[in-house]
Amino acid sequence: MIGAIADDVTGGTDAAVAFRRQGLRTAIHFGLPEAVDPGLDAVVIALKTRTIPAADAVAQSLAAADRLRAAGADRLYFKYCSTFDSTAAGNIGPVLDALAALTGADAVVHTPASPEHGRTAYQGHLFVHDQLLSDSPMRDHPLTPMRDANLVRLMDAQSTGRSAAVPHQVVSDGAEAIAAAITKARRDFRYLFPDALTDADLLAVARAVADEPLTGGGAGLAGALARVAAERRGPATGPPPQPPGGRAAVLAGSCSRRTLEQIAHLREAGRPAHRLDALATPDPEALAATALAWYDALDTEAAPLVYASLPPQALAEVQRAHGTERSAQILEAAVARVALGLKERGVTRFVCAGGETSGAIVAALGIGGGLIGAEAARGVPWIHTADGLDVLLKSGNFGDPDLLLTASEPR
Template structure:
């Protein structure tokens, strides 16, 4: 069994479905579960934390707790999942968490890559590219929480981790798994983290073959999927997990990414019922949530509605300037959580959530502990079937085609 520690909720679903595509049965658990709560028939257990931007010490403590549980469940390889844009600050949390995991499993070299070519993330000469543009020149440059102003993976890692890092060049990767393993052996005692170049899925497969026996690997969903392919997993028989769920649906969106804004625009163009949570109208989450639920109660039977707090950059800046970045986020996340509770109480069983923080708020508010990963509504965006008769789709802000929110919520409200 492979045990995965993911630093946010949507990253957890992304990595889980990457394994699932290769025929491995995957479960996602939100927060560290009791071992008795985990399905014993799983090939991959993913523990979703919200540790990407919290204090480094807290991130380390949560990640170590998850690692201990996964090892107790029998995980023979740990995989630390971080974002394919290496979202972090100079203080962490990728480096501190990996340093702690290195000590736990008592290894001395970790192979890691954020490359995920299918999502436009590639690495070459140790630099990370986003859709063929350097990370530092992409939209991540101005991310409100983790602005990425450097594209050199070794500089980013060395600023926050111990032991030093080095690049494994593309010329080595193309020579095959044995060549990468020789680099690993040569690095022992000199460098702790190795970043092999990966421009294609074929490169990732070579890397995955090279790390098959390693106790700890790290990266984005791209390498995870390659590890599944390297294990030669066969497709499983068709089950309920292979069908899109039915039931009353609602869309909850909080991401302000360009793609989510496009998806919201498609919902509005389709004249679906929509209500915006406006933190400038009130800074009381309870008031905002109740206003949204009163609006929902007045809707006639029809298509699934959208309740959202997402804003384009200029309007987002106005809100953050008046309320503060952290305060405005807290207000809207709390409101979204209360809305999710209210919708569940009104009979909604299918929740489409857009944005990592939004997804975390929805999962927490609904008390969802975990579920089995099902069919994808879009690449990297699977349905999760929970044991509470609820189905959730947790979408990373930048994922999915423009019509995803529409198509995933088809059916009556």
């Protein structure tokens, strides 16, 4: 079993679908589970540790590692964001330090590179499409501003072990050359960042480190490790996963450009839609009650949309009125109450847009995790829970413009 520990919910989903895409039987848990099914090929425990105090992140990650190892996971993967989201204090470095000590790993190969998402690493520097990380919009992230693109410097600032890059000329020579470089580097370095410009580079890295007790990074290397595991196991058996049926609803909170496009596409198709207006009603309980009364009055079987998403100018107006943090709290609490009310009314298929929105809905519905099913879009899988709910947790910028529409169609 491959056991993965992710530092946020949607990142965990991203890793889980990377495993499932290669045919591995995969489950995801949101938060620390009481137990892990030992009969699976891969299990992801998605925590929310990216920006909490480092000591808390370490404690939660070690507890997750213990659960995974107890179920038979002999290889651990620490999943973090493909833009290396962290501060000078962590939490990537402190968590990897602790996991390395737990597993006895004397050299940990990890990389945020995910070429299919435009994240590449060259000469130890991380690029976002054609920009250095430090020149990308991540430079001004409110919680984890990334002002340096040098992965070695970033890691050395927050970990106790020294780091080094494995240059692309070594990676391009294949798995044997990478393995030889790792063996040589073990004497002096704990953390190694292999350059990766293509998925083929990541596959070569995965072949070199497939038996290491601890690796990490973005979903790119996770998927490459899954491919190696699938090749060793042999062809998957059974039919491919299918999208679920059941009564559906769409809940959106992301204000990203792509989610706004998807909402517009849904409304243009004639779907009933209700906006949670925090400017007029800054009370989550009242907002949810109004939305559920609207739902009860619908005379159509078409899956409705309840959304808090706003374009930048309108969002700024709400934030000026109530403050940025309070505005988010109001809307997330309202969406959570709406989700719970829809479940009580017989909705079993939830299409959720936005990382924080997804987290609020998962908590409200008491979803501890589930099996990973078919992808509605690249990196956006259905999750089938033990109590009969099917949830789609979409990061803000993921999916084509018609994703919310097609995912919620009658089946």
